[in-house]
Amino acid sequence: MSETAALVPLPQRVTPAGDAPLRLGPRPRVAVPSESLRGLGEVVVGLLRTLHGVDPVLRVGGEGDLTLLLTQDPPVADIVRVQGIDPLDEGDDGRELYELDVREQGATVTASSPEGLFRGATTFAQLLEPDRTGGGAVPATLIADGPAMAWRGLSLDVVRRFFTVEQVKKVIDVLALYKFNVLHLHLSDSQAWRLEISRWPRLTGDAARPFYTRDDYREIVAYAAARFVTVVPELDMPGHVLAAVRAYPELQGDAEPPHRYLAYLDPRAEVTFRFVQDVLQEVAALTPGPYLHLGGDEAFGMPEELFTAFVVRALEIARGTGKNVVGWQEIARSGALTSADVAQAWIGAGDEFDLEAAREKTPSEYHPLLDIVAETFARSVHDVPAAVASGAPVLASASSVMYLDRQYAEESRLAGQTARRTEVGHDSYEPRTCRELFGWSPTALTEIPDAARLAGVEAAVWCETVAGFDDLTFLLLPRLAGIAEKAWTPSRTDWDGYRARVAGHGDWWSRLGLDGYYRSADVFEP
Secondary structure (H helix, E strand, O other), X not given: OOOOOOOOOOOOEEEEXXXXXXXXXXXXXXXXXXXXXXXXXXXXXXXXXXXXXXXXXXXXXXXXXXXXXXXXXXXXXXXXXXXXOOOOOOOOOOOOOEEEEEEOOEEEEEEOOHXXXXXXXXXXXXXXXXXXXXXXXXXXXXXXXXXXEOEEEEEEEOOOOOOOHHHHHHHHHHHHHOOOOEEEEEEEOOOOEOEOOOOOHHHHOOXXXXXXXXXXXXXXHHHHHHOOOEEEEEEEEOOOOHHHHHHOHHHHOOOOOOOOOOOOOOOOOOOHHHHHHHHHHHHHHHOOOOEEEEEOOOOOOOOHHHHHHHXXXXXXXXXXXXXXXXXXXXXXXXXXXXXXXXXXXXXXXXXXXXXXXXXXXXXXXXXXXXXXXXXXHHOHHHHHHHHHHHOOXXXXXXXXXXXXXXXXXXXXXXXHHHHHOOOOOEOOOOOEOXXXXXXXXXXXXXXXXXXXXXXXXXXXXXXXXOOOHHHXXXXXXXXXXXXXXXXXXXXXXXXXXXHHHHOOOHHHHHHOXXXXXXXEOOXXXX
């Protein structure tokens, strides 16, 4: 059994220990050092049970077959150190470092924080190979590891397609398995508003559109935090607000957008910033993490001076909640970003808006709308350089390699999935294979200027073409695992080695409740 046979992302340093493998019975012992870490131990026990069907026993104090050991200082010092922006804003680049030592007598994860212990425990879980006895074996191995990028996230669109709390938890489970640490929830858009706001009840008053109550949201945040995933909520503004304007028409004031499908929050309306303040204060109070996402993208038809006036004031309000601000790259057009804010770069090379192609696919009545869209996109080339000039770090989400709502170019091992691949995912993006989408590096993206301070990387999945949870998993997997490898592993790993490691993960995804994953012929070769 190879020491790296199933590991994604690939650890920074793996050394065979030379011993016989660790043999586990059907009830392996997981030991945590204190009662304060019982919750961590329960999550690790649950992960082992779900992935492998074993029935671990949690032990507080002492040693186990897997022992989680806290130390005063990070245990590894000679690996590539993390770069980027810490999504917990704690300034500790050693928090996720860990060592995993597997010997015939037992395995120990050593780290200076519970987060590091959990990262090491997920590595142990991937190494465990079940056997016929109901237990399993883990190769004798010494691993020293830590992330290349501090921010490793997924933006999940729950507006175009609503997902239940339990379904979001399944997404969090797969994020945790692959050492992601951010779930960016896109909670509002023109189609719907998905989070209850007490002072503005009509936002979620349409019975036909499900939403998260405040308790639902707290449950998601707590579940994520127990797996060391920080939730970053996005309330998109001043564009993408048709749902809000339909509920409260006064938010558009006297503005007259140039098309009936366009709307924006009018900074001249007296009610607008009371709305913004109420929403951001309530969401900030519900969110333990240090970041709020303001959106700021695609404010189509909004005059430049109104966009700037809105963003300047909205940034002030968001900062006033005590949170740091993230916005899509267009937010840099306000000229109001600071080094404490984050600009999310999303327009990928090769995915620029093609007006003529869009006209060919669109009825003529919508062509004036397309002209407005084209005008806005024409300015995008200046967004990221403006953010860099302001000192704001840049979060890389280039659509060219990190938008997972792109259609698959390769066939599936399942004929039914191959037939669906032109239905799930945007047809405005050129289809690409999993192999093609693996050929990039966070520090060599053409969309990010050399002078940029890179915050990290974040994949995104938009759900206009998603009919249900199976469609979501169809788009996410196996490609999400490749994003994890790029974000965590500093060296550029080769496709063949990566494919050999991830090809065995399908059973895990099914056990985690994501059986709709795409059986890519690129990944799951015969």
